[in-house]
Amino acid sequence: MLSRVADSIFWMSRYIERAENIARFVDATMTLTLDLPADDTAAWVELVASVGDPVDFAARYGTPTPAAVLRYLTFDEQNPNSILTTLARARENARCVRDTISSEMWEQANRFYLDVKSAATQGRFGAMPHAFFTQVKMSSHLFVGVTDSTMSHGEAWHFNRIGRLLERADKTACILGVERFNATTLAGSSLIDDLHWSGLLRAASALEMYRKRFGRIEPRRVFEFLLLSREFPRAAHYCLLRCVESVHAISGTLPGTYTNLPEQRLGRLAAQLDYAGVEDILPPESPRDARPFLNRFRRDLYAAGDAIAATFFPN
Incomplete structure (x- = not known):
């Protein structure tokens, strides 16, 4: 297969997995901090250090607070590793190889991105953050399941x-x-x-x-x-x-x-x-x-x- 096609499939899959893992880490941190003192921000500092860019975050947000970290890792389009940004890149890679992947894969990748984009623009995230992150994880699982069920297990599937x-x-x-x-x-x-x-x-x-x-x-x-x-x-x-x-x-x-x-x-x-x-x-x-x-x-x-x-x- 063409190297550019293999490259796009590889990164499509990698970006979707990255979005899921960021959702996992943020959701777990939110759950953990419910049992910690309200002024204990160490977990949020560690979260930015592990899956973000502390220098970039400090320059644009200052001191890590729960609201700032959530914004930075979820919807910040200037952060290359936010959930929204990684899904935008996954969707673009999927669009480039629509003739190689199944239509169900494209539809799920597209729907996944649009759902997160809608949550960002309509403010639905703030009301029920745990439900949002759960949906991100389940959307990623659905993409993997659709891939395994509708794509021939050849070279493209292995790069994925x-x-x-x-x-x-x-x-x-x-x-x-x-x-x-x-x-x-x-x-x-x-x-x-x-x-x-x-x-x-x-x-x-x-x-x-x-x-x-x-x-x-x-x-x-x-x-x-x-x-x-x-x-x-x-x-x-x-x-x-x-x-x-x-x-x-x-x-x-x-x-x-x-x-x-x-x-x-x-x-x-x-x-x-x-x-x-x-x-x-x-x-x-x-x-x-x-x-x-x-x-x-x-x-x-x-x-x-x-x-x-x-x-x-x-x-």
Whole structure:
């Protein structure tokens, strides 16, 4: 298929996944702050630092307040990572490949953008923010379901899946790197700690599946579940395994071998997680801070994304 078509499909999927993840993080932060003191803005500061641009935010909004952060991450058209902006880019990419994707995919991508745009212009967001973010997540899920049900599972579908799962793996690592999850006691013994870890699991729609697997919330187990699980679809390891499958399907090479840089980088990163344990994420010399591991992981993810662009989407 044409490289420009593959590029548009890859980024269409990635932008829709990004919008969903931002909605998850904002909604989880709103829920968390209901149980915190009214003047505690640390969670909002961390939110801007993790999925926004703190310098840009400070220049245009000043001190992070709930209302300002919500505006910045949801409807701000000058923020390249707001929900509205990412959906506008997803819609434009979908429009460019309407002859490749199914009509149902185009209709859902278009409807998704228009619904969020309407909420921004009509002010419907302020009255029921939780309902709005829930609708964003469900619209993203609907797009994925429509894609899997109406698109042939060939090259285009695999580029779509790689884009979605690379973005998902990155955002899972991103939220795990938030300071409060690396600066509190890993025993998770206090009420505030329990609220934080429960909120993290809810942001990944992982609370129920985590409890089925481990029962009581233990921070070390949370890192293990969200990074190393082969079965949970929002875990980083799961995402990478599916990306490896797709890149081999596109290239036509056998599993366990590689003929190009994306196969090598994705395969190596997946293999690292194949044999990793929680002690690699939280090593004895730094048992309370996973950020060195997460920073390396995200850097390697970016390198894999760059390799995909250079190999399959050359200008």
